[in-house]
Amino acid sequence: MSEETQGDYQQLNGIALAYMGDAIYEVFIRRHLIEAGLTKPTKLHHQATNYVSAKAQAALIDKMTKDAILTETEQDYFHRGRNAKSYTHAKNTSVLTYRVSTGFEALFGYLYLSDQMDRLNWLAHWCIEQVESGSLVNED
Structure with a gap:
């Protein structure tokens, strides 16, 4: 990146x-599942939802916060x-969970675009x- x-x-x-x-988080999950030996598309998709659903991502960011593993910049x-205006609607989840998962994805986008690959991988x-x-505890 210039x-x-x-x-x-x-x-x-x-x-x-x-x-x-x-997209970045999805690639990590897809690679993980394929490396785990899953090859059938329906099984891959079903297993991937355990990692990439709005509920899972919201639970993950909650645990990151509780475990204090994010830097101040990452929290920002x-x-x-999370606070961005979105014109898409939450599917099968609450608006709050959807917004939190959007924040989770923004964090991964930031790490990728700022070339923090070691941190992104970790x-x-x-x-x-x-x-x-x-x-993880899903409250939604």
Whole structure:
């Protein structure tokens, strides 16, 4: 990424960051599932929802907050996504859960666009471990 475009992510709204973060997080999950030996599309899709649903992402960000693993800057980007005006509607979840999951995705978009790949990898694998351990609580 050039110096000129490097700082552009700082100007992006939370929805644009979430758009990128959704794709990035999905790639981590798809790779994880394929490496785990899943190959049938219906099984892959079903398993992926355990990681990428709005409810799962909201539970993950809640655990990140409780475990205090986010930096202040990461929290700011989460808030930017959570507080952004969205014109899409929540599907099968509350508006609050949907907004929190948008913040989760914005965080991943920020990490990717700011080239923080080590942190992005660490956080994605942390999320996978949390889902697989069954330690998340879905309140929605």
